[in-house]
Amino acid sequence: MKLLYLLRHAKSSWDDPSLDDFDRPLNPRGQKAARTMARYIDRNRIRPALILCSGAQRTRETLAAVKTVLPETEILIEDRLYEAAWSDLLDRLSDLPQAVDSVMLIGHNPGIERLASSLANSRDSDKTALATLREKYPSGALSVLELPIATWRDVKPGCARLASFVRPRDLE
Numbered sequence: 001m002k003l004l005y006l007l008r009h010a011k012s013s014w015d016d017p018s019l020d021d022f023d024r025p026l027n028p029r030g031q032k033a034a035r036t037m038a039r040y041i042d043r044n045r046i047r048p049a050l051i052l053c054s055g056a057q058r059t060r061e062t063l064a065a066v067k068t069v070l071p072e073t074e075i076l077i078e079d080r081l082y083e084a085a086w087s088d089l090l091d092r093l094s095d096l097p098q099a100v101d102s103v104m105l106i107g108h109n110p111g112i113e114r115l116a117s118s119l120a121n122s123r124d125s126d127k128t129a130l131a132t133l134r135e136k137y138p139s140g141a142l143s144v145l146e147l148p149i150a151t152w153r154d155v156k157p158g159c160a161r162l163a164s165f166v167r168p169r170d171l172e
Helices: 028-043 057-067 086-094 111-119 127-135
Strands: 002-008 050-054 074-078 102-107 142-147 161-166
Touching: 002 111, 028 057, 028 142, 050 057, 057 074, 057 102, 086 102, 086 111, 102 111, 111 127, 111 142, 127 161
Parallel strands: 002 102, 050 074, 050 102
Antiparallel strands: 002 142, 142 161
């Protein structure tokens, strides 16, 4: 069994139009949401063995909040995750070592949303969570997917059970 946590970066700022998209930070609402999600991760004892994070400023700032509750977790910041398509994210997961039993991926839409939606099967997943996820995957939202696979090479569409989907507004 493998566990996959897909965290979309929190709400970013559009205040400085001169910034490249890659360099946009979180806005105050996003900073608050990132801290809220970090508390949720801590309270629910979510402890990934590895965090993969896009190199964009807003994902790194979301990671900074999460790191406060996961100080021992190995972290890889990878620029190739920036705005990656869901199929590219799937390829990245399939390259993970077998020894890694759980991973959190902090990234962007539409890749995160499409990855979660494609992995979650309708048969075993929490129906309410799946419907909410497929309606909209807002900034700061976290999906928890259980994958009954032995190696990450076996990850494929429809192989996962969506155990939960939590948005920052659900926790306010």
